[in-house]
Amino acid sequence: MSNGSAFLGLPAFPGAAREAVGNAQLRHNLRKATHTIRSKRAAVVGELDDWEELRAAGKAVKDHTLRHLDHYLVRLEEAVTAAGGHVHWAADADEANRIVTELVRATGGHDVVKVKSMATQEIGLNEALEAEGIRAYETDLAELIVQLGDDRPSHILVPAIHRNRSEIREIFLREMAAWGEPAPDDLTDEPRVLAEAARRHLRKRFLTAQVAVSGANFMVAETGTLVVVESEGNGRMCLTLPETLISVVGIEKVVPTWQDLAVFLQLLPRSSTGERMNPYTSMWTGVAPSDGPRNFHLVLLDNGRSRVLADEVGRQTLRCIRCSACLNVCPVYERAGGHAYGSVYPGPIGAILTPQLRGTTSELDASLPYASTLCGACYEVCPVAIDIPEVLVHLREQVVEGGGHRAERAAMKAAGWIFADPARLARVQRVAGRARRIVPRRLPGPGAAWTDTRDLPVPPEQSFRDWWAAERGRPTTPRSNP
């Protein structure tokens, strides 16, 4: 690390973001996609007179549930078990991966189809299965693009948002054959044609799959019902056709009743895809004798969530329903892209969720709370009113308490010392005023972070306080702290 970056505590996010900012194609793809969803969301949210009440209800339901999480999880377990399902508790990623691997092995299968799921990406399930000789096939269109492209998702809702259609065509032509049904030779980059190629590729997979792995958007405690909300119908294929269904779900996804669920089924589509109603909402309760999977396993995942719940400021993060509205309005996400966040959870929600789930010991995770201007656009659109700027500042405190950046700490201490005494501040200002003529246009060291891209104004000859004192005398005696 150079002296300059050491002074500023330049960590991992800025470096990753730098690459994205310099990639014109990526910037174009991201801007176009986020602005489109952003306007769609604004239009459909604007239609509802009671949006703020709905938002407050969503927040209240989640807060209540989180406060009594132990109670509702036990109720959920009882209801799922009563409906013929099996519930497994996983404290962390390793345990969850082990449980799923053993369940798949017990079926004798070596392939699983997957419903788009953030939780299974969070725990690295595909990689864990791969290591045990089990291949996981992503069936969500965007996740398929990411998987075929040996890529990483960069958006919660639109994982391949960083790809445009001509890039997708290339990926399909190059990679589909290795994963099953190849893409037709005459594939064009028309969305309809690309979707048809994906449809053919996936169809055979659905019809032969014995095991499916999913997450869930919600779990209803009173009946043990799981809910998956999606747009393509591919999720429903996975949830209904295979013999065995394994759902890996974060413990914060539980809601007490169907009435509570109704609130979120209004909040989620409008916030995420900008639709009034969600196209495919699949709900299942345990197993049914002549319909759907014969075996259903629910893996309840903690993986750091209990720790987040223990933090009075940070726990509001667990209200998140993964709608991604905060990503679509975030000016930093729009420029830096999703990969810079180094986690399956990008954007503003990722900047607060990842450091809480993983801690802030790595350079990357410690940099995430600073990946924001605190502009507040995310909080404004959040359907469950997570005050993301508040949590960001809270996490910055944790980074500082954990040692922070030595030079930054020294600079902050020095600034605090100057601000503790107005006479001291006046002396510093006079020095700056005298140095005004020798300030170079491009600053060396840490100052270059500013002057590389922006001109710096010349400090004035006289500070306001010196002007006032010269004009009027000092109205009050300055305090002087020793």
Place this chain on the structure above:
Amino acid sequence: MRIALFITCFNDTMFPETGKSVVRLLRRLGHEVDFPYAQTCCGQMHFNTGYRNEARGIARSFVETFAPYDAVVTPSGSCAAMVREQYPVLVGGAAPATAAGFAEAVGAVAPRVYELSEFLVDVLRVRDVGASFPHTVAYHPTCHSLRSLGVGDRPLRLLRAVRGLRLVALPRADECCGFGGTFAVKNAETSAAMGRDKAAAVLESGAQVLCAGDNSCLMHIGGVMSRQHAGVRVMHLADILASTGPHPELDTFPSGDLAAR
């Protein structure tokens, strides 16, 4: 009414003219303003960077300094938001021995701190401040004045009443400019990318002058535009409202495309 000016450390050091404009403007409206010399900073930089204890120390001095006044006016939406929105948060972690006194002081002082446009519109109840500024102006609502304080259209109402001023719409006005305090240097490339997009919107607007209620954001956007030789100036709202005639230096710039108006 005893009115105090909270100049902010940043304006005090870098943009004293804005403070002088506030004094001139309020005097023109018949109000004397005091400058309590003991003031330094609101503590926002420390608070937002994660140095809460240091911020609390600064906040203690602030409420002590401004306690004797009926109203505190500041030419910064960001610093006004820090005092009004975050000082109550700082009360939370104060040492038990002093918490009660600090809470009381914050409760008394924080609600009396106003950003300039709030003070003019809500407290002094003026819209026409008697200014003249015959130039083309676009207004950028800074994030903290827009979302934390909720100043709404107060600055626009004030600007619309300025003689000769042609107000043009700023495209994508509610998007952050990318300054963000230490963000501007910690994430310099992303910050600059946002600043360049904001500068592009300013050029699109056809304005000669970009106006805002925070010199920090203006220094960033202005720094980008100056580096681009964009030919557009940045000016604080106070400087425009204090103005009583044309600024000849602005006439050297083309007035731009007014179609966006």
